[in-house]
Amino acid sequence: MMGIVELQKEIALELAYLMTTAWDRIELLYENSIVDGDRRVVYKAFYFETDAKHQFGLSGECHTLLYELSEGQPDNGVEKWTWLKFMMDAGGTYAFEFKYGTPPLLERELELAKKIPPQRLIECKRSIYPTFHC
Numbered sequence: 176m177m178g179i180v181e182l183q184k185e186i187a188l189e190l191a192y193l194m195t196t197a198w199d200r201i202e203l204l205y206e207n208s209i210v211d212g213d214r215r216v217v218y219k220a221f222y223f224e225t226d227a228k229h230q231f232g233l234s235g236e237c238h239t240l241l242y243e244l245s246e247g248q249p250d251n252g253v254e255k256w257t258w259l260k261f262m263m264d265a266g267g268t269y270a271f272e273f274k275y276g277t278p279p280l281l282e283r284e285l286e287l288a289k290k291i292p293p294q295r296l297i298e299c300k301r302s303i304y305p306t307f308h309c
Contacts, residue, residue, distance in 0.1 A: 182244045186261070187269040189237045198222040203261040206278035207245040217280045
């Protein structure tokens with residue numbers, strides 16, 4: 176298993192490799208947390224070209240490396256990070272910011288879930304026809 180520094184370097188290289196067009200910088204928001212006993216992984220990846228922002232998907236290799244990075248966290252009582260922000264410029268300079276607490280994408284989902292009226296959820300469950308607009 177690679178060390179944390181090596182994993183970070185491999186992640187940066189893999190993200191740069193995924194770029195098929197010119198770019199000025201790459202940003203990745205990656206969440207890896209446990210929700211109700213289940214692992215929840217969510218990410219948003221963007222590259223910037225001049226003033227334009229473009230979203231892109233991660234490769235299987237990148238997912239594997241990020242998972243390994245999350246598993247390599249200390250198990251000695253130190254709080255584990257739940258999300259990270261990665262930034263890299265076109266010159267290859269990169270940085271990882273490890274964050275703690277409720278990840279922002281998860282927090283947004285939880286807030287939206289609070290806004291759904293309970294009656295609406297009950298109505299959707301009683302429908303005998305499959306619908307996708309509930």
